[in-house]
Amino acid sequence: MTIKVGDQLPDARLAEYIDVASEGCSVGPNKVMVADATKGKKIAIFAVPGAFTPTCSEQHAPGYIQAADQFKAKGVDEIWCISVNDPFVMGAWARDQKADGKVRFIADGSGLFTKALGLEFDLTKGGLGVRSQRYSMLVDNGVVKALNVEDSGHLESSTAEKLLAQI
Structure with missing residues (x-):
């Protein structure tokens, strides 16, 4: 079953790599419990098939990073980038971007959250495993x-501009 508008996000444990320790967050991978992290917040989430991949690195992530102030101006508390990668890779990609x-670049290392959403994409035949x-x-x-949800291999319906227009 694929998640749809009006549904509650499934709870899952994701991970985020933290570069600088702060109260409650140590350096390194820190857990992000979806139910707790979304409680009382408005969050823009975008997901990509893989960190450091061409479309994701050159268009998708930069669009959200550049539009961060516009999202905040529309009442969005946080923007999350989720990918089926480990938190170390996501942390390195966040620094690169x-x-x-x-x-926030958040890892769904085992793809359990992505599978619970019904938004997995099996690229095993191509040697890439299950992705988002x-x-x-x-x-x-x-x-x-x-x-x-993109229905093509392109970046069209999930851009920052499209989501901003829906807020």
Whole structure:
């Protein structure tokens, strides 16, 4: 079953690599419990098939990073980038994208959250394993308010501009 507008996000344990320790967050991978992290917040989420891949690195992630202030101006508390990668890779990619303070790069290492959403994409035949489909969503207090799943290999419906227009 694929998640749809009006559904509650499934709870899952994700991970985020933290470069600088702060209260409650040590350096290194820190758990992100979806239910706790979305409670009382409006969050723009976009997912990519893989960190450091061409479309994801050159268009998808930069679009959200550049639009971070516009999302905040529309009442969005946080922007998350989710990928079926480990938190070390996601942390390195966030540094490469200069996303600090703008977009949280969060790892779904085993793809369990992605599978619970029904948005997995099996690239095993190509040697890439199970990945996430490319999508964007607006979540308010854990409930999906907008959802845009790409139905092609391109970046069209899940851009920052498209999601901004839906807020």
